[in-house]
Amino acid sequence: MTSIARLRDFVTRFTALHERGLDREALQHEGAALLRELVAQDDWLPEEFARPHPERYSQYLLHCDPLERFSVVSFVWGPGQKTPLHDHRVWGLIGMLRGRERETQFARDADGRFRAGETSDLEPGEVASLAPGVNDYHQVANALADRTSVSIHVYGDNIGGVSRATYDPETGTEKSFISGYSSAVVPNLWDRSKNKGAD
Protein backbone atom coordinates (compact mmCIF):
# COMPACT_ATOMS: atom_id res chain seq x y z
CA MET A 1 0.00 0.00 0.00
CA THR A 2 1.39 3.42 -0.84
CA SER A 3 0.34 7.03 -0.81
CA ILE A 4 -3.00 8.22 0.54
CA ALA A 5 -4.31 4.65 0.81
CA ARG A 6 -2.57 4.27 4.18
CA LEU A 7 -4.47 7.23 5.62
CA ARG A 8 -7.76 6.02 4.08
CA ASP A 9 -7.22 2.61 5.62
CA PHE A 10 -6.48 4.19 9.01
CA VAL A 11 -9.67 6.28 8.88
CA THR A 12 -11.78 3.31 7.85
CA ARG A 13 -10.42 1.16 10.66
CA PHE A 14 -10.61 3.94 13.28
CA THR A 15 -14.25 4.52 12.28
CA ALA A 16 -14.96 0.80 12.60
CA LEU A 17 -13.55 0.83 16.19
CA HIS A 18 -16.47 3.08 17.09
CA GLU A 19 -18.96 0.43 16.01
CA ARG A 20 -17.63 -1.91 18.70
CA GLY A 21 -18.87 0.00 21.74
CA LEU A 22 -15.45 0.15 23.44
CA ASP A 23 -14.91 2.32 26.51
CA ARG A 24 -12.50 5.28 26.27
CA GLU A 25 -9.49 3.34 27.50
CA ALA A 26 -9.97 0.39 25.15
CA LEU A 27 -10.68 2.70 22.22
CA GLN A 28 -7.51 4.63 22.89
CA HIS A 29 -5.52 1.41 23.29
CA GLU A 30 -6.75 -0.08 20.02
CA GLY A 31 -6.50 3.30 18.31
CA ALA A 32 -2.87 3.63 19.37
CA ALA A 33 -2.07 0.34 17.60
CA LEU A 34 -3.64 1.68 14.38
CA LEU A 35 -1.75 4.96 14.71
CA ARG A 36 1.53 3.11 15.32
CA GLU A 37 0.96 1.30 12.02
CA LEU A 38 0.18 4.59 10.25
CA VAL A 39 3.34 6.37 11.38
CA ALA A 40 5.56 3.33 10.78
CA GLN A 41 5.94 4.58 7.19
CA ASP A 42 6.45 8.16 6.06
CA ASP A 43 5.30 7.96 2.44
CA TRP A 44 1.63 8.95 2.54
CA LEU A 45 1.18 12.54 3.80
CA PRO A 46 0.50 14.93 0.88
CA GLU A 47 3.06 17.74 0.77
CA GLU A 48 0.28 20.37 1.11
CA PHE A 49 -0.45 19.04 4.63
CA ALA A 50 3.20 18.84 5.70
CA ARG A 51 4.17 22.41 4.86
CA PRO A 52 5.55 24.56 7.69
CA HIS A 53 4.41 28.15 8.20
CA PRO A 54 7.29 30.59 8.76
CA GLU A 55 5.81 32.13 11.91
CA ARG A 56 3.75 29.53 13.73
CA TYR A 57 3.13 25.78 13.89
CA SER A 58 0.39 24.49 11.62
CA GLN A 59 -2.49 22.13 12.37
CA TYR A 60 -3.95 20.62 9.22
CA LEU A 61 -7.15 18.64 9.54
CA LEU A 62 -6.72 15.32 7.70
CA HIS A 63 -10.09 13.80 8.62
CA CYS A 64 -13.01 14.56 10.91
CA ASP A 65 -15.52 11.84 11.72
CA PRO A 66 -18.90 13.13 10.45
CA LEU A 67 -20.42 12.47 13.87
CA GLU A 68 -17.45 14.37 15.37
CA ARG A 69 -16.42 11.40 17.52
CA PHE A 70 -12.78 11.82 16.48
CA SER A 71 -10.48 13.91 14.28
CA VAL A 72 -7.06 13.35 12.71
CA VAL A 73 -4.68 16.31 12.43
CA SER A 74 -1.13 16.77 11.13
CA PHE A 75 0.96 19.12 13.27
CA VAL A 76 3.78 20.72 11.37
CA TRP A 77 6.53 22.33 13.43
CA GLY A 78 9.02 24.64 11.81
CA PRO A 79 12.42 25.06 13.54
CA GLY A 80 11.95 26.43 17.08
CA GLN A 81 8.14 26.45 16.98
CA LYS A 82 6.18 25.47 20.09
CA THR A 83 2.77 25.69 21.75
CA PRO A 84 1.94 27.51 24.95
CA LEU A 85 0.97 25.33 27.92
CA HIS A 86 -2.54 24.08 27.11
CA ASP A 87 -5.18 21.43 27.79
CA HIS A 88 -7.40 19.28 25.52
CA ARG A 89 -10.44 18.11 27.51
CA VAL A 90 -10.77 15.02 25.31
CA TRP A 91 -8.53 11.97 24.82
CA GLY A 92 -5.63 12.31 22.42
CA LEU A 93 -3.03 10.23 20.63
CA ILE A 94 0.21 11.58 19.17
CA GLY A 95 2.06 9.59 16.51
CA MET A 96 5.44 10.83 15.41
CA LEU A 97 5.90 10.84 11.64
CA ARG A 98 9.00 12.91 10.91
CA GLY A 99 11.65 14.75 12.92
CA ARG A 100 11.37 14.91 16.71
CA GLU A 101 8.83 16.45 19.11
CA ARG A 102 9.56 17.47 22.70
CA GLU A 103 6.70 17.29 25.20
CA THR A 104 6.74 18.72 28.69
CA GLN A 105 3.89 17.54 30.90
CA PHE A 106 2.53 19.70 33.71
CA ALA A 107 0.62 18.97 36.90
CA ARG A 108 -1.74 21.54 38.37
CA ASP A 109 -1.64 22.34 42.08
CA ALA A 110 -4.66 23.07 44.24
CA ASP A 111 -3.88 26.80 44.04
CA GLY A 112 -4.13 26.62 40.24
CA ARG A 113 -0.42 26.94 39.56
CA PHE A 114 1.48 24.45 37.42
CA ARG A 115 4.54 22.33 38.08
CA ALA A 116 6.58 21.08 35.11
CA GLY A 117 6.81 17.28 35.12
CA GLU A 118 8.44 14.89 32.73
CA THR A 119 9.95 16.05 29.45
CA SER A 120 10.19 13.43 26.74
CA ASP A 121 11.17 13.28 23.10
CA LEU A 122 9.05 11.44 20.56
CA GLU A 123 10.91 9.75 17.69
CA PRO A 124 9.42 8.69 14.33
CA GLY A 125 7.17 5.65 14.73
CA GLU A 126 6.43 6.32 18.42
CA VAL A 127 2.97 6.98 19.85
CA ALA A 128 2.03 8.82 23.06
CA SER A 129 -1.36 9.40 24.64
CA LEU A 130 -3.28 12.01 26.64
CA ALA A 131 -6.45 11.81 28.68
CA PRO A 132 -8.44 14.27 30.81
CA GLY A 133 -7.83 13.63 34.49
CA VAL A 134 -4.63 11.71 33.70
CA ASN A 135 -2.21 13.92 31.77
CA ASP A 136 -4.16 16.67 30.02
CA TYR A 137 -1.71 19.59 30.45
CA HIS A 138 1.36 19.96 28.28
CA GLN A 139 3.58 22.12 26.16
CA VAL A 140 4.87 20.76 22.87
CA ALA A 141 7.82 21.92 20.75
CA ASN A 142 9.88 20.96 17.76
CA ALA A 143 12.96 19.32 19.30
CA LEU A 144 14.96 20.15 16.18
CA ALA A 145 16.43 23.60 15.66
CA ASP A 146 17.15 23.16 11.98
CA ARG A 147 14.30 21.21 10.45
CA THR A 148 10.59 20.59 10.25
CA SER A 149 8.95 17.97 12.46
CA VAL A 150 5.55 16.44 11.74
CA SER A 151 3.30 14.50 14.11
CA ILE A 152 -0.14 12.97 13.53
CA HIS A 153 -2.62 13.64 16.33
CA VAL A 154 -5.96 11.92 16.90
CA TYR A 155 -8.50 13.34 19.36
CA GLY A 156 -11.81 12.13 20.75
CA ASP A 157 -13.76 15.04 19.25
CA ASN A 158 -13.53 17.60 16.42
CA ILE A 159 -10.54 19.14 18.19
CA GLY A 160 -10.55 22.33 16.09
CA GLY A 161 -13.97 23.17 17.53
CA VAL A 162 -13.40 22.31 21.21
CA SER A 163 -13.43 25.22 23.64
CA ARG A 164 -10.43 24.75 25.94
CA ALA A 165 -7.58 26.80 27.43
CA THR A 166 -3.98 27.89 27.42
CA TYR A 167 -2.30 28.75 30.75
CA ASP A 168 0.42 30.94 32.12
CA PRO A 169 2.43 28.27 34.03
CA GLU A 170 3.62 30.78 36.69
CA THR A 171 0.30 32.30 37.67
CA GLY A 172 -2.11 29.60 36.44
CA THR A 173 -4.03 32.28 34.54
CA GLU A 174 -6.33 30.63 32.03
CA LYS A 175 -7.18 31.94 28.57
CA SER A 176 -9.84 30.10 26.61
CA PHE A 177 -9.40 29.33 22.93
CA ILE A 178 -10.77 27.30 20.03
CA SER A 179 -7.91 26.23 17.79
CA GLY A 180 -9.60 25.85 14.42
CA TYR A 181 -7.47 24.50 11.58
CA SER A 182 -4.75 25.88 9.29
CA SER A 183 -6.40 25.06 5.96
CA ALA A 184 -9.82 25.32 4.32
CA VAL A 185 -9.30 21.95 2.62
CA VAL A 186 -8.52 18.38 3.68
CA PRO A 187 -7.01 15.55 1.61
CA ASN A 188 -9.29 13.57 -0.70
CA LEU A 189 -8.85 10.05 0.68
CA TRP A 190 -11.38 8.45 -1.61
CA ASP A 191 -10.09 8.51 -5.18
CA ARG A 192 -9.53 4.83 -5.92
CA SER A 193 -9.15 5.24 -9.68
CA LYS A 194 -6.58 6.04 -12.31
CA ASN A 195 -9.10 6.46 -15.11
CA LYS A 196 -11.36 9.46 -15.40
CA GLY A 197 -14.70 9.52 -17.22
CA ALA A 198 -18.45 10.08 -16.94
CA ASP A 199 -20.33 10.92 -13.73
Place this chain on the structure above:
Amino acid sequence: MTSIARLRDFVTRFTALHERGLDREALQHEGAALLRELVAQDDWLPEEFARPHPERYSQYLLHCDPLERFSVVSFVWGPGQKTPLHDHRVWGLIGMLRGRERETQFARDADGRFRAGETSDLEPGEVASLAPGVNDYHQVANALADRTSVSIHVYGDNIGGVSRATYDPETGTEKSFISGYSSAVVPNLWDRSKNKGAD
Protein backbone atom coordinates in the same frame (compact mmCIF):
# COMPACT_ATOMS: atom_id res chain seq x y z
CA MET B 1 -26.45 29.74 8.76
CA THR B 2 -24.01 30.76 6.05
CA SER B 3 -21.04 29.42 4.21
CA ILE B 4 -19.71 25.90 4.69
CA ALA B 5 -21.98 25.31 7.70
CA ARG B 6 -24.84 24.38 5.34
CA LEU B 7 -22.80 21.60 3.79
CA ARG B 8 -21.59 20.42 7.21
CA ASP B 9 -25.16 20.30 8.44
CA PHE B 10 -26.23 18.34 5.35
CA VAL B 11 -23.44 15.78 5.86
CA THR B 12 -24.24 15.39 9.54
CA ARG B 13 -27.93 14.82 8.86
CA PHE B 14 -27.33 12.52 5.89
CA THR B 15 -24.98 10.44 8.06
CA ALA B 16 -27.62 10.27 10.80
CA LEU B 17 -30.17 8.92 8.27
CA HIS B 18 -27.97 5.84 8.01
CA GLU B 19 -28.36 5.14 11.74
CA ARG B 20 -32.12 4.67 11.25
CA GLY B 21 -32.01 1.45 9.23
CA LEU B 22 -34.16 2.81 6.38
CA ASP B 23 -34.53 0.82 3.17
CA ARG B 24 -33.10 2.25 -0.07
CA GLU B 25 -36.35 3.92 -1.10
CA ALA B 26 -36.97 5.61 2.26
CA LEU B 27 -33.34 6.69 2.52
CA GLN B 28 -33.50 8.26 -0.93
CA HIS B 29 -36.81 9.94 -0.11
CA GLU B 30 -35.57 11.47 3.15
CA GLY B 31 -32.20 12.25 1.57
CA ALA B 32 -33.93 14.14 -1.25
CA ALA B 33 -35.60 16.40 1.32
CA LEU B 34 -32.21 17.21 2.86
CA LEU B 35 -30.69 17.86 -0.57
CA ARG B 36 -33.61 20.12 -1.52
CA GLU B 37 -32.83 22.19 1.58
CA LEU B 38 -29.12 22.32 0.69
CA VAL B 39 -29.65 23.58 -2.86
CA ALA B 40 -32.35 26.05 -1.83
CA GLN B 41 -29.51 28.54 -1.19
CA ASP B 42 -26.45 29.12 -3.33
CA ASP B 43 -24.08 30.73 -0.83
CA TRP B 44 -22.05 27.84 0.58
CA LEU B 45 -20.00 26.10 -2.14
CA PRO B 46 -16.31 27.19 -1.97
CA GLU B 47 -15.14 28.69 -5.27
CA GLU B 48 -12.40 26.04 -5.58
CA PHE B 49 -15.10 23.36 -5.92
CA ALA B 50 -17.23 25.33 -8.40
CA ARG B 51 -14.50 26.06 -10.94
CA PRO B 52 -15.09 24.86 -14.51
CA HIS B 53 -12.35 23.13 -16.49
CA PRO B 54 -11.95 24.49 -20.05
CA GLU B 55 -12.12 21.07 -21.72
CA ARG B 56 -14.29 18.75 -19.64
CA TYR B 57 -16.86 18.77 -16.88
CA SER B 58 -15.47 18.47 -13.34
CA GLN B 59 -16.55 16.23 -10.48
CA TYR B 60 -15.30 17.49 -7.14
CA LEU B 61 -15.73 15.26 -4.13
CA LEU B 62 -17.26 17.31 -1.28
CA HIS B 63 -17.64 14.46 1.22
CA CYS B 64 -17.33 10.70 1.31
CA ASP B 65 -18.85 8.76 4.18
CA PRO B 66 -15.91 6.92 5.86
CA LEU B 67 -17.83 3.65 5.56
CA GLU B 68 -18.40 4.53 1.87
CA ARG B 69 -22.18 4.30 2.25
CA PHE B 70 -22.61 7.58 0.35
CA SER B 71 -20.69 10.38 -1.33
CA VAL B 72 -21.47 14.02 -2.17
CA VAL B 73 -20.03 15.50 -5.37
CA SER B 74 -20.26 18.88 -7.11
CA PHE B 75 -20.55 18.61 -10.88
CA VAL B 76 -19.35 21.70 -12.67
CA TRP B 77 -20.36 22.07 -16.29
CA GLY B 78 -18.68 24.61 -18.54
CA PRO B 79 -20.66 25.87 -21.56
CA GLY B 80 -21.54 22.97 -23.89
CA GLN B 81 -20.01 20.24 -21.66
CA LYS B 82 -21.79 16.89 -21.36
CA THR B 83 -21.32 13.27 -20.32
CA PRO B 84 -21.51 10.25 -22.58
CA LEU B 85 -24.46 7.87 -21.97
CA HIS B 86 -23.59 6.05 -18.73
CA ASP B 87 -24.94 4.08 -15.78
CA HIS B 88 -24.37 4.32 -11.99
CA ARG B 89 -25.25 0.95 -10.40
CA VAL B 90 -26.11 2.66 -7.10
CA TRP B 91 -28.88 5.08 -6.13
CA GLY B 92 -28.33 8.74 -6.91
CA LEU B 93 -29.78 12.17 -6.16
CA ILE B 94 -29.17 15.30 -8.24
CA GLY B 95 -29.76 18.71 -6.70
CA MET B 96 -29.49 21.74 -8.96
CA LEU B 97 -27.48 24.58 -7.44
CA ARG B 98 -26.69 26.99 -10.25
CA GLY B 99 -27.51 27.30 -13.96
CA ARG B 100 -29.46 24.54 -15.71
CA GLU B 101 -28.76 20.87 -16.40
CA ARG B 102 -30.36 18.82 -19.19
CA GLU B 103 -30.86 15.11 -18.61
CA THR B 104 -31.86 12.58 -21.26
CA GLN B 105 -32.93 9.23 -19.87
CA PHE B 106 -32.47 6.03 -21.87
CA ALA B 107 -34.13 2.63 -21.78
CA ARG B 108 -32.21 -0.47 -22.84
CA ASP B 109 -33.82 -3.00 -25.19
CA ALA B 110 -33.43 -6.78 -24.96
CA ASP B 111 -30.86 -6.63 -27.79
CA GLY B 112 -28.70 -4.25 -25.72
CA ARG B 113 -29.47 -1.12 -27.74
CA PHE B 114 -30.74 2.07 -26.17
CA ARG B 115 -33.82 4.19 -26.84
CA ALA B 116 -33.77 7.84 -25.77
CA GLY B 117 -36.64 8.56 -23.38
CA GLU B 118 -37.61 11.73 -21.59
CA THR B 119 -35.45 14.84 -21.69
CA SER B 120 -35.88 17.23 -18.79
CA ASP B 121 -34.26 20.39 -17.53
CA LEU B 122 -33.35 20.82 -13.88
CA GLU B 123 -33.60 24.33 -12.45
CA PRO B 124 -31.89 25.67 -9.30
CA GLY B 125 -33.51 24.22 -6.17
CA GLU B 126 -34.87 21.14 -7.94
CA VAL B 127 -33.92 17.56 -7.06
CA ALA B 128 -34.08 14.45 -9.28
CA SER B 129 -33.32 10.82 -8.46
CA LEU B 130 -31.84 7.71 -10.06
CA ALA B 131 -31.98 4.05 -9.05
CA PRO B 132 -30.66 0.80 -10.56
CA GLY B 133 -33.49 -1.12 -12.22
CA VAL B 134 -35.62 2.03 -12.39
CA ASN B 135 -33.77 4.75 -14.33
CA ASP B 136 -30.06 4.09 -14.22
CA TYR B 137 -29.10 5.12 -17.81
CA HIS B 138 -28.71 8.75 -18.78
CA GLN B 139 -26.75 11.45 -20.53
CA VAL B 140 -26.34 14.81 -18.78
CA ALA B 141 -25.36 18.19 -20.25
CA ASN B 142 -25.10 21.84 -19.37
CA ALA B 143 -28.35 23.29 -20.78
CA LEU B 144 -26.70 26.72 -21.00
CA ALA B 145 -24.43 27.60 -23.92
CA ASP B 146 -22.90 30.65 -22.30
CA ARG B 147 -22.38 29.91 -18.63
CA THR B 148 -21.32 27.42 -15.99
CA SER B 149 -23.89 25.15 -14.34
CA VAL B 150 -23.33 23.39 -11.01
CA SER B 151 -25.26 20.47 -9.55
CA ILE B 152 -24.77 18.59 -6.29
CA HIS B 153 -24.98 14.81 -6.63
CA VAL B 154 -25.33 12.26 -3.84
CA TYR B 155 -24.77 8.54 -4.49
CA GLY B 156 -25.23 5.39 -2.44
CA ASP B 157 -21.51 4.53 -2.50
CA ASN B 158 -18.09 6.17 -3.03
CA ILE B 159 -19.09 6.92 -6.63
CA GLY B 160 -15.56 7.83 -7.75
CA GLY B 161 -14.51 4.25 -7.02
CA VAL B 162 -17.46 2.35 -8.52
CA SER B 163 -16.72 0.24 -11.59
CA ARG B 164 -19.49 0.99 -14.09
CA ALA B 165 -19.94 1.75 -17.81
CA THR B 166 -20.46 4.20 -20.61
CA TYR B 167 -22.37 3.08 -23.70
CA ASP B 168 -22.61 3.80 -27.39
CA PRO B 169 -26.36 4.41 -27.65
CA GLU B 170 -26.52 3.12 -31.27
CA THR B 171 -24.75 -0.20 -30.85
CA GLY B 172 -25.10 -0.71 -27.09
CA THR B 173 -21.34 -1.27 -26.89
CA GLU B 174 -20.25 -1.02 -23.26
CA LYS B 175 -16.98 0.46 -22.02
CA SER B 176 -16.20 0.11 -18.34
CA PHE B 177 -14.81 3.02 -16.32
CA ILE B 178 -14.10 4.27 -12.80
CA SER B 179 -14.68 8.03 -12.66
CA GLY B 180 -12.37 9.10 -9.86
CA TYR B 181 -12.52 12.76 -8.83
CA SER B 182 -11.21 16.05 -10.22
CA SER B 183 -9.28 17.20 -7.15
CA ALA B 184 -6.88 15.76 -4.58
CA VAL B 185 -8.55 17.80 -1.81
CA VAL B 186 -12.07 18.21 -0.39
CA PRO B 187 -13.50 21.13 1.60
CA ASN B 188 -12.75 21.32 5.33
CA LEU B 189 -16.29 21.26 6.78
CA TRP B 190 -15.19 21.18 10.38
CA ASP B 191 -13.56 24.49 11.28
CA ARG B 192 -16.04 25.95 13.76
CA SER B 193 -13.75 28.67 15.05
CA LYS B 194 -12.56 32.16 14.26
CA ASN B 195 -9.72 32.12 16.76
CA LYS B 196 -6.52 30.22 16.22
CA GLY B 197 -4.17 28.99 18.96
CA ALA B 198 -2.55 25.98 20.61
CA ASP B 199 -3.11 22.34 19.63
